[in-house]
Amino acid sequence: MNLEPYIEFARKAFSREATYRIEVFTNIGSVLLRVYLLRSLWTALYRQNAPPADIPLHAMITYATVALMMSLVLEVDGTRMIREKIREGTIATDFMKPISLPAYFFSDGIGATLLQAVLIVPSVLLALFLVHIDVPAPSVLLAFLVSFALGYAVNFLLNFLMNIVAFWTLETFAVQLMIRWASDLLGGQLLPLDFFPGTLGRIVEALPFAAIYSTPLRIYIGELGPAQWFPAMASQAMWIVVFGTAATVFWRVAERRVVVQGG
Amino acid sequence: MPIIQTKNLRKSFRSVKRQTGAAGALRTLFSREFVERVAVDDVSMSLEAGELVGYIGPNGAGKSTTIKMLTGILVPTAGEIEVAGLVPYRERKKNARNIGVVFGQRSQLYWDLPLIESFELLRAIYSVPRDRYAQNLKEFTDILEMDDFMRTPVRQLSLGQRMRGDFAAAMMHDPKIVYLDEPTIGLDVLAKEAIRTFIARINAERGTTVILTTHDLADVERLCRRIVLIDDGKIVYDGPIERIKEQYGTHRTLIVEFSEHYPTVAIEGAEFEERTGDLVRLRFDRKAISADQLIRRVTERYSVSDVSIEEPDLESIIRRIYVDGAVA
Numbered sequence: 001m002n003l004e005p006y007i008e009f010a011r012k013a014f015s016r017e018a019t020y021r022i023e024v025f026t027n028i029g030s031v032l033l034r035v036y037l038l039r040s041l042w043t044a045l046y047r048q049n050a051p052p053a054d055i056p057l058h059a060m061i062t063y064a065t066v067a068l069m070m071s072l073v074l075e076v077d078g079t080r081m082i083r084e085k086i087r088e089g090t091i092a093t094d095f096m097k098p099i100s101l102p103a104y105f106f107s108d109g110i111g112a113t114l115l116q117a118v119l120i121v122p123s124v125l126l127a128l129f130l131v132h133i134d135v136p137a138p139s140v141l142l143a144f145l146v147s148f149a150l151g152y153a154v155n156f157l158l159n160f161l162m163n164i165v166a167f168w169t170l171e172t173f174a175v176q177l178m179i180r181w182a183s184d185l186l187g188g189q190l191l192p193l194d195f196f197p198g199t200l201g202r203i204v205e206a207l208p209f210a211a212i213y214s215t216p217l218r219i220y221i222g223e224l225g226p227a228q229w230f231p232a233m234a235s236q237a238m239w240i241v242v243f244g245t246a247a248t249v250f251w252r253v254a255e256r257r258v259v260v261q262g263g
Numbered sequence: 264m265p266i267i268q269t270k271n272l273r274k275s276f277r278s279v280k281r282q283t284g285a286a287g288a289l290r291t292l293f294s295r296e297f298v299e300r301v302a303v304d305d306v307s308m309s310l311e312a313g314e315l316v317g318y319i320g321p322n323g324a325g326k327s328t329t330i331k332m333l334t335g336i337l338v339p340t341a342g343e344i345e346v347a348g349l350v351p352y353r354e355r356k357k358n359a360r361n362i363g364v365v366f367g368q369r370s371q372l373y374w375d376l377p378l379i380e381s382f383e384l385l386r387a388i389y390s391v392p393r394d395r396y397a398q399n400l401k402e403f404t405d406i407l408e409m410d411d412f413m414r415t416p417v418r419q420l421s422l423g424q425r426m427r428g429d430f431a432a433a434m435m436h437d438p439k440i441v442y443l444d445e446p447t448i449g450l451d452v453l454a455k456e457a458i459r460t461f462i463a464r465i466n467a468e469r470g471t472t473v474i475l476t477t478h479d480l481a482d483v484e485r486l487c488r489r490i491v492l493i494d495d496g497k498i499v500y501d502g503p504i505e506r507i508k509e510q511y512g513t514h515r516t517l518i519v520e521f522s523e524h525y526p527t528v529a530i531e532g533a534e535f536e537e538r539t540g541d542l543v544r545l546r547f548d549r550k551a552i553s554a555d556q557l558i559r560r561v562t563e564r565y566s567v568s569d570v571s572i573e574e575p576d577l578e579s580i581i582r583r584i585y586v587d588g589a590v591a
Binding site: 002004005007008009012015016019088089090092093095096097098099258259260 | 336362380383
């Protein structure tokens with residue numbers, strides 16, 4: 001496959017997102033406020049209650065802050081454009097191009113995400129002044145980044161699946177909002193999954209949402225030691241295969257629907 | 264060998280039959296009764312490379328459906344189709360390299376980015392060699408006068424500028440065939456002229472095959488030698504424009520200005536069309552009566568200060584074909 005068009009798609013998405021520069025500055029303020037609130041919240045909670053599980057306060061604050069930074073990147077929904085293109089009918093012209101549309105959406109999403117990642121750098125640096133977060137050893141950091149990339153793929157495929165539902169229903173916003181809330185709560189973005197009791201905890205761990213936030217975060221705070229990295233990432237990879245297969249099948253069906261029914 | 268060929272092409276759409284009323288809506292949920300709507304019916308046509316053909320028909324006649332099948336994004340229900348040696352729906356991506364498409368109603372340019380960046384993206388998509396790209400870019404910029412707005416974000420362009428950008432975008436990879444779907448809709452006279460000149464030039468100089476669908480028959484009269492007329496999914500005429508004019512355009516309008524006021528005007532051999540004050544329009548068939556004869560009849564009976572004859576334009580001829588269903 002010739003990669004040039006897809007690199008170009010990512011670059012164009014990057015410059016497209018960069019045209020809305022005003023957001024950069026409003027972002028920094030809101031990120032700092034959220035970091036500060038998270039620290040106050042967890043500090044107060046720890047003071048009132050016995051520390052749950054085996055997570056000390058500084059690890060908890062680190063967890064919450066890193067989770068917030070991750071969410072800034074993961075909430076860029078590169079596949080949103082699928083829904084918009086379907087509704088506006090412009091997807092027809094994309095089908096007339098010699099490209100793979102899913103790869104196009106993915107590279108566009110990567111470009112938009114990269115810009116977001118660059119934009120949060122100032123927020124991250126400022127946040128480090130505001131709260132103390134632990135920075136692990138380089139090898140752990142590397143493992144975290146790999147696991148984060150896998151989580152990114154799971155998140156992308158999940159969004160992709162949600163958005164191509166628009167081929168049938170045209171509107172997917174409500175379903176998507178529900179899935180997003182579920183993934184924030186059950187994926188470990190709002191709080192570590194250790195907080196879920198007993199059986200519920202085990203169920204939540206087994207859900208695909210855990211592969212998005214929880215796994216990389218647990219690697220970051222050291223809850224998963226080097227020996228557990230591989231199985232953890234293997235389970236993330238499994239979800240990529242599962243959703244990847246589902247996405248391929250649904251895409252084929254959607255494509256067929258377009259070419260037979262005219263969209 | 265023709266570059267585009269369709270044989271008995273047919274496309275029908277199935278949709279769930281809806282019952283009326285609340286009870287009917289409920290029944291619709293459970294019953295699977297389908298209604299079939301035929302959009303394109305038994306269309307056979309053949310285009311040689313380098314032709315510039317007007318594909319004309321009223322809304323819903325099946326024009327867009329045909330174009331969609333030619334681009335490969337719609338699978339025919341029956342019949343054969345071949346574009347530049349490929350079956351479009353089987354090899355959509357390969358076919359995509361041979362074609363360029365312009366839709367007057369929707370742009371394929373990147374909304375938020377300067378025009379030039381959309382062109383660069385297309386260069387990458389079609390892997391156009393850099394020198395060829397530079398050459399095309401320069402030529403199109405000159406013909407379409409795009410210098411002034413090349414670096415302007417597309418969302419800030421006027422409709423005329425945007426359409427010029429869309430045309431250049433569709434031609435950047437030297438397609439063998441371009442489909443133009445209502446390309447001049449909503450444009451002012453100057454922009455229309457720029458676009459028409461561009462179409463004529465790429466057809467003449469590059470030998471690009473062009474299929475033009477439009478409601479603006481001035482486009483067709485100016486550009487096409489051949490037209491294909493489609494109505495209700497069926498081809499009702501396929502041939503040179505002159506022939507359709509000869510065959511169906513036999514009526515003329517005689518415009519008479521009377522020097523006195525006559526409450527009613529009736530002339531044998533002519534049909535009263537309309538009047539504004541003492542200006543009366545009379546329609547006649549030049550095969551049944553000559554203009555000379557008709558004028559004599561009018562002047563014998565009335566006192567006349569001026570007469571003129573109006574030739575039918577393509578639009579009125581085609582309107583008659585649709586309305587009367589006059590088909591040879």
